[in-house]
Amino acid sequence: MPKKFIKRFSPNPETLKAHPHLKHFGAKLQNPNLWHINRRSAAGAVAVGLFCAWMPIPFQMLLATFVAMFFSVNLPISVALVWLSNPFTMPPLFYGAYRLGAFILQQPLMDFHFKxxxxxxxxxxETIAPVMFLGCFILGCISAFVGYWGFTVFWRYSSAQKWKKRKRTPKR
Incomplete structure (x- = not known):
């Protein structure tokens, strides 16, 4: 089930390879692991996407692309999951990361107003970014770990259910 669901929403690899902005990657986009959907590739892509979503930098999608190519995991899933941190979710995510970083470094929370x-x-x-970056890195690692193993368990459970259904279905 996860494979069919993911394929339904994934773009065509040939279309992406021909995209003007992605042509700059050249032969690196020809790696079949970047486009193949299996348990390892999809779970790795979930980890990459969730980790990159926590990075408080511009062009998170580009970072996810490079990391996905480095680890040879599914590229579209990695890039899509980066959008979990979007303009609506960024303020609470990064404020939570700031609070975590301040707690770990045992620093008092600073009162700040965005301008x-x-x-x-x-x-x-100079003041809040180092604390927030630490929190983002820790939450990114935790999210990647939980996302990888959670997706792996989900994939295996879904596959087991599929096999059980096949065994119950009478042969024609």
Whole structure:
């Protein structure tokens, strides 16, 4: 079941290989493991996508692409899962990461108010960013671990259910 569900929503690999922005990757996109859907490739892609979703950097999808190519896991799944952190979910995710980082480093929580200015960003990089980056890294690792093993268990359970259904179905 997971394979059919994933294939239904996955784009055609040939279309992606011909995409103007992805042509820059050249022969690296020809690796069949980037497009094949099996338990290992899909579970690895879930881990990559969830880890990259926690990274508070621009162009998370590009990072997920490079990491997926490095580990030879399914590329479309990796890139799609990055969108779990989107403009609506980023504030609570990154604030939670900041709180976790402050707890681990035993630092008091700072009272800050976001302002879209160069001065605020530079000040934030010096004060709250290191704490938040630590929290993001830890939560990214935990999410990747739980996502990998959770998806593996789900895939195996789904496969076992499929086999049970086959055994119960009378042959024609």
């Amino acid at each position: 879209l200015s160069f001065h605020w960003i530079i000040n934030a990089l």
